[in-house]
Amino acid sequence: MTGTATKVVVTGLGVAAPNGLGTQDYWAATRTGKGGIGRVTRFDPSQYPSRLAGEVPGFEARDHLPSRLLPQTDHMTRLALVAADWALADAGVKPQELPEFDMGVVTASSSGGFEFGQRELQALWSKGGQHVSAYQSFAWFYAVNSGQISIRNGMKGPSGVVVSEQAGGLDALAQARRQIRKGTRLIVSGGMDASVCTWGWVAQLAGKRLSTSDDPERAYLPFDAEARGHVPGEGGAILILENAEAARSRGARTYGEIAGYGSTFDPKPGSGRPPGLRKAIELALADAGATPDEVDVVFADAAAVPELDRIEAEALTAVFGARGVPVTAPKTMTGRLYSGAAPLDVATALLAIEEGLIPPTTNVEPADGYDLDLVTGEARPAEVRTALVLARGFNGFNSALVVRATP
Amino acid sequence: MATQEFTVDDLKRILLEGAGADESVDLDSADFLDSEFEALGYESLALLETGGRIEREFGITLDDTALTDATTPRALIEVVNAHIGQPTAV
Numbered sequence: 001m002t003g004t005a006t007k008v009v010v011t012g013l014g015v016a017a018p019n020g021l022g023t024q025d026y027w028a029a030t031r032t033g034k035g036g037i038g039r040v041t042r043f044d045p046s047q048y049p050s051r052l053a054g055e056v057p058g059f060e061a062r063d064h065l066p067s068r069l070l071p072q073t074d075h076m077t078r079l080a081l082v083a084a085d086w087a088l089a090d091a092g093v094k095p096q097e098l099p100e101f102d103m104g105v106v107t108a109s110s111s112g113g114f115e116f117g118q119r120e121l122q123a124l125w126s127k128g129g130q131h132v133s134a135y136q137s138f139a140w141f142y143a144v145n146s147g148q149i150s151i152r153n154g155m156k157g158p159s160g161v162v163v164s165e166q167a168g169g170l171d172a173l174a175q176a177r178r179q180i181r182k183g184t185r186l187i188v189s190g191g192m193d194a195s196v197c198t199w200g201w202v203a204q205l206a207g208k209r210l211s212t213s214d215d216p217e218r219a220y221l222p223f224d225a226e227a228r229g230h231v232p233g234e235g236g237a238i239l240i241l242e243n244a245e246a247a248r249s250r251g252a253r254t255y256g257e258i259a260g261y262g263s264t265f266d267p268k269p270g271s272g273r274p275p276g277l278r279k280a281i282e283l284a285l286a287d288a289g290a291t292p293d294e295v296d297v298v299f300a301d302a303a304a305v306p307e308l309d310r311i312e313a314e315a316l317t318a319v320f321g322a323r324g325v326p327v328t329a330p331k332t333m334t335g336r337l338y339s340g341a342a343p344l345d346v347a348t349a350l351l352a353i354e355e356g357l358i359p360p361t362t363n364v365e366p367a368d369g370y371d372l373d374l375v376t377g378e379a380r381p382a383e384v385r386t387a388l389v390l391a392r393g394f395n396g397f398n399s400a401l402v403v404r405a406t407p
Numbered sequence: 408m409a410t411q412e413f414t415v416d417d418l419k420r421i422l423l424e425g426a427g428a429d430e431s432v433d434l435d436s437a438d439f440l441d442s443e444f445e446a447l448g449y450e451s452l453a454l455l456e457t458g459g460r461i462e463r464e465f466g467i468t469l470d471d472t473a474l475t476d477a478t479t480p481r482a483l484i485e486v487v488n489a490h491i492g493q494p495t496a497v
Contacts (some may be wrong), residue, residue: 067427071456101431130463133425134456 001394008177009254009406011247012091012240013084013347016192018054018233018254018334021089030359031379033121035333037231042196050210053196054220054233054335064154065242072135073148074113076194080145081239082142084188086154093186093332095160096154104157104184105150106176107238108168108191108339109142110393111200116140118199140310149188149238157184160337165393166301167263169236169342170401174261177240186239190196191339194234204232207394209305216258217363220336222302222329223374225367230304233331237347244406255350259386260402262289277301278315284400285319288388292320295373296357297382299345299389302329312390313370322371325388326380329361342391346403349387353405358382385387413465413487415440418480421460426453440481451475461487 013023018036020026030034045051061070061078069081072249084105088095095103117140124133138144143161150159158179162171169191174187195204202227204210211229213219220231247254264276285292298320303310316327330348331341352358358380366374385405392398419434430435431449439447444454461467465492475476477483 016465067423070427071425072452130459134452134459137452141453 003181006181006242007244007256008180009244009247010256010350010403011242011252011254012087012089012093012194013255013350014087014238015086015344015347016059016081016235017022017272017344018056020236021056021058023090023347025098025101029102029353030330030333030348031357032149032377033333033360033362035173035216035235035362037219037333037335040196045201047221048201048205049212050201050205051214052211052216052231054231054235055196055336056235061304066228069148070134071133072139074116074139074144076192077114077139077145077148077192080107080237080238083147083190083192084153086241087188087238089355093240096156098186100154100156101155102157102185103155103188104179105146105155105159105188106172106179107146107149107189108164108172109145109195110163110165110168110338111195111203112142113140113144114195114203115154115197118197135292145192145387153188155188157187158182164397166336166338166341166401167322167393168339169391170261170391170399171263173239173241173258173316173346173401174263177258177261180243181240182189185243187247189240189241190236190343192236193340195207196232196234198337199260209303210296211304213248220304221364222300222304222330222332222361223313223366223370223372224364227304227306227309231335235334235344236337239343239347254406256353257404257406258397258401259404260284260286260290261400262287263397263399264405266396266398275311275315275398276396277311277390277392278318280398280400281315281319281390284366284402288402288404290402290404292324295320295388296384297352297387298325298327299330299387300327300348301390302331302361302391303392308392309370312371317371325373326358326375326382327372328358328375330359332362332364340400342401344400345389346389349403351391352375352387353384353403354384356381358384373395381401410467411491413461413484414478415484418484421457421464422449425456425460442480445478445481446482465491470496474479
């Protein structure tokens with residue numbers, strides 16, 4: 001079956017997060033509110049105004065990947081390749097057993113392989129063009145995670161990359177769903193970013209949204225009166241999306257359904273028109289055929305910029321009513337992971353469905369004036385059947401995605 | 408540098424540094440010298456990287472066709488040594 005009646009389900013998860021490498025470690029940390037933010041170790045941050053990051057712990061690429069791939073891959077690509085391996089294994093999919101054109105790869109990216117690119121640009125500037133790696137031709141590129149996953153697993157179906165900063169993580173999953181509805185059986189999707197390097201750092205500093213706190217527990221406080229920007233992180237999640245019928249026929253375990261999606265772009269500043277986030281939520285709910293009261297939890301974008309927090313809180317209140325739905329931001333434990341953030345939130349929502357537990361927003365004391373039922377302190381037991389995940393990208397991207405338990 | 412011979416061990420070392428090695432390939436096998444690079448798991452970009460590293464280390468400039476024409480380790484070693492001005496001992 002193809003077309004919009006086609007159900008698309010998630011059958012595998014691969015996670016690399018600052019508070020846990022692998023789905024099991026990540027969920028064990030997240031359900032108990034254990035964070036992974038600390039002082040940057042990938043470079044010496046002492047001369048920069050922002051010095052905290054969420055770094056993925058314990059990742060040794062050579063333990064997981066062949067030597068052939070190491071000279072040609074940025075850190076983010078190595079994380080993506082390993083997470084894709086884990087997601088496929090979790091789904092019980094052996095790619096070599098499926099027709100190669102029945103499988104595709106659609107990931108999100110926000111910056112490409114900055115660390116690799118930085119090293120090669122430094123070589124160009126200090127030693128000359130002869131010293132630049134031939135692999136710089138693609139290792140920095142936005143589409144490289146999709147390409148490397150495709151090559152490693154022999155996936156020749158529809159593939160691509162979506163670049164819309166943090167919203168891209170949801171936009172990629174939506175594009176994957178579109179391709180499955182057009183007839184591709186399986187798409188590897190999600191996002192993985194890792195730009196904790198000095199070049200990536202100055203680019204992010206220029207956006208003026210990084211927290212300058214040195215206290216990991218006070219640095220990233222969305223919806224708090226002390227909100228002061230975010231802590232950047234590295235990592236994300238890779239998900240296996242499949243045609244639900246195909247998944248069922250092979251006896252796959254499913255985490256849930258990608259049930260609805262909506263995206264908008266904010267109006268020009270000064271136009272007087274309202275921000276687009278509310279509309280994105282309404283579009284996603286309509287696409288899922290869900291009413292607001294069916295939503296059991298919202299995973300917030302949680303910018304931790306007061307103006308953006310206010311816009312998000314108002315959108316949620318407008319759709320769900322004052323304190324009308326539990327809202328959480330587990331990314332307070334990881335920092336903002338850019339293209340990796342929303343796929344990780346989707347994975348987290350599916351794990352919340354599985355366990356019946358809403359993970360907490362850590363360190364935050366909600367400010368007066370936000371009428372949100374923010375899940376703070378510790379995780380909240382709850383039957384979760386439908387979850388809404390929100391993600392906003394720098395300069396106006398708004399995306400919303402609904403995941404639903406499979407019966 | 409210019410009088411240093413380019414050996415099979417140099418080539419293996421530079422291949423490993425610049426491009427790694429395919430899991431299914433043994434660079435120390437007896438067939439190595441006369442195997443096609445493609446069969447050894449090295450595509451054109453890996454050879455471009457390898458050529459660049461050889462040029463840097465041995466202070467030579469290989470013309471564009473040198474790399475594309477030398478499809479085996481033996482042929483590449485010969486062409487590099489011809490540039491260095493060394494007889495090839497392999």
